[in-house]
Amino acid sequence: MSPDKTTSLKDEGSRLQVVAAGSTAGLISRFVTAPLDVVKIRLQLQTHSLSDPRSHLDLHGGPVYKGTLPTMRAIIRHEGLTGLWKGNVPAELLYLCYGAVQFTAYRQVAQLLQRFAGPQNRLPQSAESFIAGGTAGAAATAVTYPLDLLRTRFAAQGNDRVYASLPRALAQIYREEGIRGFYRGLAPGLAQIVPFMGIFFAAYETLRVPLDGLSLPFSSGDAVAGVAASVIAKTGSFPLDLVRKRIQVQGPTRARYIHKNIPEYHGMVGTLRAILRMEGPRGLYRGLTVSLFKAAPASAVTMWTYERALRLYISLGDDARAEM
Template identity: 60%
Template sequence: MPADTHTDKSAKGTRTQVLLAGACAGLISRFCIAPLDVLKIRLQLQYHSLAEPLAGPVSRTPIGVLRLARDIFRHEGITGFWKGNIPAEGLYLSYGATQFLAYRSANQVMEALEESAGLKLPGAAKSFVSGAAAGTAATTITYPLDLLRTRFAAQGTEKVYAGLIASLRDITRLEGPAGFFRGLPAGIAQIVPNMGLFFALYEGFKPLTADIHLPFGSGDAVAGISASILSKSAVFPLDTVRKRLQIQGPSRARYVSGSRMPAYERGVAGTLTAIVRKEGWRGLYRGLSVSLVKAAPASAVTMWTYERALHLLQSAEGQRQDGFE
């Protein structure tokens, strides 16, 4: 029994290996999906009633996404699709590392509790709790970078901040340290069920895709895509609330949403209620289609890169140890 436990834990990698593999997965994933992320944020920050005719160039149809992309390219250039990429790379790098490390640590804690209490929890329950804990830790630690990513992506042709250093200075001066954590409750309320569901579904789908024997290790990618689409759809309204809250503050009217974006001052529940009252239930799901399109490559690249990077790190460690023997 001890030998089996050791083998299982070794297969998951050391803390350093998990940290490096998670960071690598987050870094590569972010760069690949940056344009879709900008489109999603711009759609989430559109403010109008879906029961009324649209006043702007973006329609409710999928063509609206193409028009938005064309408008960004025309007025902001190709680099407009990577707005906020510097804080976003830092976000995905640190988030990926923290997430996978916290997930591994939470799993180890639960395994230790099982051994000491003589209990056996269902695998899905363990994955949900570990995923929720990992998501909460990663979201809280990296939230200021998430806020900066949103604010830079929400800048149109008018620059709200001259650069990354200027944004740090201006937010600190005008909003105080709390300004970096606007919308954090919505982020945590979203990430707990999102990551809990994601890891529970991923661990459930992974054996199924392994039995299909897909080429190039793509079973991990398919499992990641499926888990991400289902979990993200369930909590998307809270993501919209988080984005709306993140651009609150003295510069609210200067973002792409303009002066139409109202001030939300009653927290997560009040913001949800205000969006539904003014824009209808569909207002909570602006950008969902782009988000799901983004979820597929993001999760596929993240999980595929993580598994491959972890395998390479373990192989390199094994070769190094063999060299010393």
């Protein structure tokens, strides 16, 4: 039976259909937004800005980026068009696995909450979505974190490549940094993703039904709700995302990325203090504009694709059962 708009994401489809729809949504969303992701990472790792009075002059050969479009032009000019898709292989794997784990965990946690609370004591929709979304985000982040770190490191390298390929990167990080090297920055990653995904799903579930009632073109209520929810959640959790990126490129290869002057940081709290001391509060929001530009279409594409892929897989399942 196909879901209608009054049905929550937590109640739609079988487990396999949810996994397939989440993976499909993640793959398509990543491919569409890959250039913005590379720009965001480059800006987040940059400790200098020409317009920042706190900037230092010793860049050690690293570039200074200003704005989304100029950064894109600089990457294309110095690294070619393919530079905008650096790290795309681990990122596609990340988004595929992340989408599958995220939507599956979201559905399972929400159903557990409903089962334990019972029909009479069910939590408010927004609270249920916040808890399920935060838990799903934490689970997906923990499971896929090594791919996230690899995505960041590939996107951070310029023409002087630090890692020649994904297999070599895996071998080199394991040899030089051990298993712990794959989990650099996990603490701020979890600290950021729990409120982000909790707020995102709570806002999305709250907005999608009334927005669908507006009869937007191309049945885009899901997309608009995804954009609004993403902007709300991303702005509040952005500093921890930046801290995660800075920690991810620590280690023996720190001085070999496109930004040669990335300081050495120690721990989540230590990194926050160092950024505030050296760059001021605005340093915690480097790349926020492009992050919102990226988050909005990424969430819109993800949720729009997920809803339609899930309906397609449910429809195919119904057809298959009807023919049996």
